[in-house]
Amino acid sequence: MTKDMHDKDSATRRDFIKAGMAAGVGALLSPLLVKTAHAAAEAAPAAAPAAAAAAAEKPKLKIGDVLRVAREKLYPICRVCPECDGVACAGEVPGMGGIGSGQAFKNNYNTLNKIDLVMRTFHDVKKPDLTTTLFGHKLSMPVTSAVTGGVSYNMGGKMTEEEYVISILGGCMDAGTLGWVADGIGDKMDVFERRIAVLKNMFGGNAIVTIKPKTNDEIITRFRMVEDAGGLAVAIDIDSAGRAARAVPGQTVEPKTPKQLAELAKSTKLPFIIKGIMTVEEAKIAVDVGAKGVCVSNHGGRVLDYTPATATVLPAIADAIKGKATILVDGAVRRGQDVLKYLAMGADACLCGRPLVRGAHGGGREGVALMMNIIKDELTVAMTLTGVPSVKNVPANVITKGQA
Amino acid sequence: MTKDMHDKDSATRRDFIKAGMAAGVGALLSPLLVKTAHAAAEAAPAAAPAAAAAAAEKPKLKIGDVLRVAREKLYPICRVCPECDGVACAGEVPGMGGIGSGQAFKNNYNTLNKIDLVMRTFHDVKKPDLTTTLFGHKLSMPVTSAVTGGVSYNMGGKMTEEEYVISILGGCMDAGTLGWVADGIGDKMDVFERRIAVLKNMFGGNAIVTIKPKTNDEIITRFRMVEDAGGLAVAIDIDSAGRAARAVPGQTVEPKTPKQLAELAKSTKLPFIIKGIMTVEEAKIAVDVGAKGVCVSNHGGRVLDYTPATATVLPAIADAIKGKATILVDGAVRRGQDVLKYLAMGADACLCGRPLVRGAHGGGREGVALMMNIIKDELTVAMTLTGVPSVKNVPANVITKGQA
Amino acid sequence: MTKDMHDKDSATRRDFIKAGMAAGVGALLSPLLVKTAHAAAEAAPAAAPAAAAAAAEKPKLKIGDVLRVAREKLYPICRVCPECDGVACAGEVPGMGGIGSGQAFKNNYNTLNKIDLVMRTFHDVKKPDLTTTLFGHKLSMPVTSAVTGGVSYNMGGKMTEEEYVISILGGCMDAGTLGWVADGIGDKMDVFERRIAVLKNMFGGNAIVTIKPKTNDEIITRFRMVEDAGGLAVAIDIDSAGRAARAVPGQTVEPKTPKQLAELAKSTKLPFIIKGIMTVEEAKIAVDVGAKGVCVSNHGGRVLDYTPATATVLPAIADAIKGKATILVDGAVRRGQDVLKYLAMGADACLCGRPLVRGAHGGGREGVALMMNIIKDELTVAMTLTGVPSVKNVPANVITKGQA
Amino acid sequence: MTKDMHDKDSATRRDFIKAGMAAGVGALLSPLLVKTAHAAAEAAPAAAPAAAAAAAEKPKLKIGDVLRVAREKLYPICRVCPECDGVACAGEVPGMGGIGSGQAFKNNYNTLNKIDLVMRTFHDVKKPDLTTTLFGHKLSMPVTSAVTGGVSYNMGGKMTEEEYVISILGGCMDAGTLGWVADGIGDKMDVFERRIAVLKNMFGGNAIVTIKPKTNDEIITRFRMVEDAGGLAVAIDIDSAGRAARAVPGQTVEPKTPKQLAELAKSTKLPFIIKGIMTVEEAKIAVDVGAKGVCVSNHGGRVLDYTPATATVLPAIADAIKGKATILVDGAVRRGQDVLKYLAMGADACLCGRPLVRGAHGGGREGVALMMNIIKDELTVAMTLTGVPSVKNVPANVITKGQA
Numbered sequence A, B, C, D: 001m002t003k004d005m006h007d008k009d010s011a012t013r014r015d016f017i018k019a020g021m022a023a024g025v026g027a028l029l030s031p032l033l034v035k036t037a038h039a040a041a042e043a044a045p046a047a048a049p050a051a052a053a054a055a056a057e058k059p060k061l062k063i064g065d066v067l068r069v070a071r072e073k074l075y076p077i078c079r080v081c082p083e084c085d086g087v088a089c090a091g092e093v094p095g096m097g098g099i100g101s102g103q104a105f106k107n108n109y110n111t112l113n114k115i116d117l118v119m120r121t122f123h124d125v126k127k128p129d130l131t132t133t134l135f136g137h138k139l140s141m142p143v144t145s146a147v148t149g150g151v152s153y154n155m156g157g158k159m160t161e162e163e164y165v166i167s168i169l170g171g172c173m174d175a176g177t178l179g180w181v182a183d184g185i186g187d188k189m190d191v192f193e194r195r196i197a198v199l200k201n202m203f204g205g206n207a208i209v210t211i212k213p214k215t216n217d218e219i220i221t222r223f224r225m226v227e228d229a230g231g232l233a234v235a236i237d238i239d240s241a242g243r244a245a246r247a248v249p250g251q252t253v254e255p256k257t258p259k260q261l262a263e264l265a266k267s268t269k270l271p272f273i274i275k276g277i278m279t280v281e282e283a284k285i286a287v288d289v290g291a292k293g294v295c296v297s298n299h300g301g302r303v304l305d306y307t308p309a310t311a312t313v314l315p316a317i318a319d320a321i322k323g324k325a326t327i328l329v330d331g332a333v334r335r336g337q338d339v340l341k342y343l344a345m346g347a348d349a350c351l352c353g354r355p356l357v358r359g360a361h362g363g364g365r366e367g368v369a370l371m372m373n374i375i376k377d378e379l380t381v382a383m384t385l386t387g388v389p390s391v392k393n394v395p396a397n398v399i400t401k402g403q404a
Helices: A008-023 A031-047 A063-074 A103-113 A161-174 A189-203 A216-228 A238-246 A258-266 A280-288 A310-321 A336-344 A354-386 B008-023 B031-047 B063-074 B103-113 B161-174 B189-203 B216-228 B238-246 B258-266 B280-288 B310-321 B336-344 B354-386 C008-023 C031-047 C063-074 C103-113 C161-174 C189-203 C216-228 C238-246 C258-266 C280-288 C310-321 C336-344 C354-386 D008-023 D031-047 D063-074 D103-113 D161-174 D189-203 D216-228 D238-246 D258-266 D280-288 D310-321 D336-344 D354-386
Strands: A115-117 A132-134 A137-139 A143-145 A179-181 A207-211 A233-237 A272-277 A293-296 A326-330 A349-352 A399-401 B115-117 B132-134 B137-139 B143-145 B179-181 B207-211 B233-237 B272-277 B293-296 B326-330 B349-352 B399-401 C115-117 C132-134 C137-139 C143-145 C179-181 C207-211 C233-237 C272-277 C293-296 C326-330 C349-352 C399-401 D115-117 D132-134 D137-139 D143-145 D179-181 D207-211 D233-237 D272-277 D293-296 D326-330 D349-352 D399-401
Touching: A063 A354, A103 A115, A103 A310, A103 A336, A115 A336, A115 A354, A143 A161, A143 A179, A143 A354, A161 A179, A161 A189, A161 A354, A179 A189, A189 A207, A189 A216, A207 A216, A207 A272, A216 A233, A216 A258, A233 A238, A233 A293, A238 A272, A238 B354, A258 A272, A258 A280, A272 A280, A272 A326, A280 A293, A280 A310, A293 A310, A310 A326, A310 A336, A336 A349, A336 A354, A349 A354, A354 D238, B063 B354, B103 B115, B103 B310, B103 B336, B115 B336, B115 B354, B143 B161, B143 B179, B143 B354, B161 B179, B161 B189, B161 B354, B179 B189, B189 B207, B189 B216, B207 B216, B207 B272, B216 B233, B216 B258, B233 B238, B233 B293, B238 B272, B238 C354, B258 B272, B258 B280, B272 B280, B272 B326, B280 B293, B280 B310, B293 B310, B310 B326, B310 B336, B336 B349, B336 B354, B349 B354, C063 C354, C103 C115, C103 C310, C103 C336, C115 C336, C115 C354, C143 C161, C143 C179, C143 C354, C161 C179, C161 C189, C161 C354, C179 C189, C189 C207, C189 C216, C207 C216, C207 C272, C216 C233, C216 C258, C233 C238, C233 C293, C238 C272, C238 D354, C258 C272, C258 C280, C272 C280, C272 C326, C280 C293, C280 C310, C293 C310, C310 C326, C310 C336, C336 C349, C336 C354, C349 C354, D063 D354, D103 D115, D103 D310, D103 D336, D115 D336, D115 D354, D143 D161, D143 D179, D143 D354, D161 D179, D161 D189, D161 D354, D179 D189, D189 D207, D189 D216, D207 D216, D207 D272, D216 D233, D216 D258, D233 D238, D233 D293, D238 D272, D258 D272, D258 D280, D272 D280, D272 D326, D280 D293, D280 D310, D293 D310, D310 D326, D310 D336, D336 D349, D336 D354, D349 D354
Parallel strands: A143 A349, A179 A207, A207 A233, A233 A272, A272 A293, A293 A326, A326 A349, B143 B349, B179 B207, B207 B233, B233 B272, B272 B293, B293 B326, B326 B349, C143 C349, C179 C207, C207 C233, C233 C272, C272 C293, C293 C326, C326 C349, D143 D349, D179 D207, D207 D233, D233 D272, D272 D293, D293 D326, D326 D349
Antiparallel strands: A115 A399, A132 A137, B115 B399, B132 B137, C115 C399, C132 C137, D115 D399, D132 D137
């Protein structure tokens, strides 16, 4: 219980959480706690030495402020709950929740939450190595952004889609990691073109671009554009195929046969990733058809009610294809410990979604970078206290089934 | 996370859910959320183009409005909770809840809820076939109404029993499926006659008629009337036998011996269905005595506190009698995914109860049809994302035990 | 869902429950629900025909009124929650709760609650036989009062101890069953004498009298008094021995060795019962030392935090001593279904506690009888719907482990 | 249900709990319950005989008052919840909660809570022996203080660190047991010196002193000071090593290799204890390197989110090293029953943390002693009702896995 173990950011974050405890349900905001939160917010400038007033235009962003602003912008689409567990927003699609009963989102959170970490301290891992390489790209840690978008209909429309993309890609880059560019089923070609232009002109192509499971021709056209923009890899989020029966012109989505997937893999010189894999069988097919990466994902619990947690299916998938393709996973990554758990289950890297939505809305590019850096810090502590020297080789015995 | 995956109905439904989150407990209605719900309700006419004003007398019904009106009419008998899980109404019989502790109702919901669906997308199931045949009658999907009634004492009396029956039978017919006609222990013969008249005159007999487990003579008299009205099938809901010890003249109910059941089966040319089966043993006897259908049911958790979930007992029953009789099931069918789960467990079709009570009270016949069509849409998506081409042959590996 | 299945008492009870949902937590009483509850209460006289006005001085007691009055008298000691599960009152000893964390009380409730009942309706059990015999005394059903007392310190003191004892013994007798007389560690001899006088003069000794585990001499003196009063049986509630280390003159309690227990059994011509047995080992010893009855009990979860549920230990105890001694059990008996469960686990009869405390406070002797009669009615329905002809031989396959 | 089983302190404690039920969430304080709590508080002087007014300056401290004052001083850092389970304060580090999701703290509580105690009363254990010896020091029971500190940043700063240390060490001594002296990562040498001075001058060295896992040189310097002060034993809380990567001059913490641990063990004539062991492997190493004691601990769930409960790992650790080193454990010790459970799992003694924080803030040294004496009383009852004669040999069959 020492003060030095936790920097001021953490303290501010906790003040927010305390306020959030009351405010999360939307109505029971205790005056006392509000005061505490405000005091924390005001404490920032007050704590700055008077002499630094001129330079204080750009003070270091604090997590408490990011969360506070995020809630103001996202409420009531997202309540920025103290713990982002899919309960408050259950059923809110469009929005930020899980579809239907919300159980698939809750599965992701609850299953991961019940996995414990084995603490070990008799070793000399003082400065664990978090760096890794993803499709040839060096990362400061094995965490990228998840595939999120639809600012106007999912997040309340307080940012433009472009501001959002820049925040995500820029914040990830600033934290030494990588962002993904999302796609929308109904996005017209000019929308996609503007997005690719941002990717190329502002970020030199440093991102993975995912396309909806449109017709192969439409996908291949877009793959070509990503290649031209210098993108690192392309993906399809095949878990978006549920509306196949409702196809309207220009908005086709469809499940894909192995043959169609092979055509896509062959169509591009970039690494091809299939996102939305939830069975060993399809993971093996993905490798067979030439995918360089698979992303174990149930689309954040937003496409098929009652899908299992990604943490439930990941271990068997990793057993089956480890080393044959890069294994990515998303689902309820909230803190560095979650990353360590997924690595211990066999993932090569994780995608982090909802926390970055908060970061982008609460602090733009800087907010996203702050979120990523907090996760990096938490992962460092977790690796030290479990004795894991490197993210590239996390032993399975770092995790254990939770008891309660 | 794409807009096009979800039509405006869904969006309106979610607005309702958000309001419901606060209002469900009866007292904590956040002003902000109320505003949101009202805005959604008002958005409907506002969104209609001015030119269509004349034709706007009959705008398309929206789910958000149906639920809002349903709550106004049903409150506090039914709170129209965001998730209909048997918690708020526990013990309310008469009413809409489970009997006693409410555990039997909660068992139905919780057990079904904990079953997961296996997402698969490497296939070409773009337009799954939902049609099926029930006792020779073609259905647009394997879902009928459940057996609900007692509007005055169970639902608050804001509709007449006749309006209710018309809403259920008409709404189901409009959605291409089928309704059931219920019976009451104390219903006098003239009540039954009026009900049968509606069935015959308005719906050409297109329904299944269920009779309470009265004396065999009383039942057979009513079977004859159903035959004359052109009914599709007859049933007894033998799970209503609990008050046998309290029989008053004209209100006898009783459990039935296999011999009595055989007499009933032989008494009619119509398919004879026994509703209320919860054991393999009685399912086998039902087949032996000549029943053409069984309905696995605990009467919605409303007759015997602590009965297991129908989802708990269905798989073994299906193993025992699959193909020998039509297997129906009710219990916590809330959305299309629930239907897919029950089919994977061996049911031929499901009965849906409480959602249609909402539909009938919130939008009459049109409201019931809307509820059925939403379930149809959800089932289509669920079949696409699990790769199931037809409801007639749903493999067991579509479901898996939930982990959290 | 038929009206006739539930009499008006039930309907009134449910109105209370609805009010209780809001009021149970002590602060959130919805005006609408209060109105409903009041309306229900007022409906009683209104419904009485005017001609019967003169005779209406003593209208039939309604459960809704009993619960309402009970809450007024017991609040906040007991909140008369819709479901009496040990949550609201956790830690309140003295009071009505479980000791410490309240977990032992909650164990009793939760474990019993998770046991399911197997519904069977293909039989001819129309009027099940609930009668049984306990120590030679004929009962209308296998349910007696539990051992409760300490009105002033446990229940708020709105009744005198004597009024309470009369309510319990009289109400049980009126319902055709039997009450127990309790003892207090600190009760002076004159208190015990008055209690025995009531037993003898008002009830002809028709009760079982339990004595605290005082010194054997003190116990035997009291056994003699019970014999003189014509009592049916004597018991010690040995689970009250926890304060042995704190003995003050006249207030000794102590655990007992088998030898001491044998001395007690031999000291009286009445059947000797040991209450507070939670292991097979001690159940066997009880039989060996000459006890004619054992009561599986953890004292309602009020003496040792974290004791298992009685439903957890009962089956093995019944296996070991069935037929060698009468097996009684208490713990969370709330309704007739609970009784059926305990019988299926091997008990010969159950003791019912907290519901009778409500009955006594809400309606005196008549209130206790009403509670007992509701349980009798529920047990009748439960036996009909499970096909159990007699309480004297309840098969184990009536119950099944709950799934959710 | 007897009055004499519970002294007036308990009654007052329950009044507090009732108030706490409402107040714990911070906003819903029922006026009725507040009145009850105040009435209880006021009842104390009122109950004192007028003649004793002069001597009433120092009335016996009551638990209800201690908790009330503790909440006033600790709120909102600690809400002094009726049950201290890690829910309300989840994520509050600094503060009194578990780190991150708070799951590690909740694991400690929930896992221990689900272990049941086997009640046995057929024996002659009337006055169980609670005394034991720890590193040659006689204790009135096998419970010491836990290692808590950081009053200013963890507890709200209403006491000075010195007042706090005196309360803990003095209260434990007054209750016949022992306190621990804590260390802070950033504590300068003069802070440590003042603490050791208090230990030496006020308590004759009667405490165990724990040092953060600084460099071995720094630790050995401090061990020497403890020896000079007459300390009983020294410890390092190696679970504080998580911030190794952030070392700043004078604030190094680090995991330790077995070789480094051996050097520490050899450096002192005092018994050397390693606190923070969560695996069998490290427990064995601790014995091998010469530790005389190990403390199974996850630092109260405050350093690594998702660590298992100490109750989960203790039994295997005890199996491996019982008798080779003194086995201590901390984690959710709330009452005497918890102590008995840990002893049955193989611990030699327990450390109690958060209850003493309440005691110190609510009643200083006297409050800490009162908390310890309540635990002692609860342990006495628990041993009597389980038939355990001595804390030195608690059989494993005293506990059983909880069912609900």
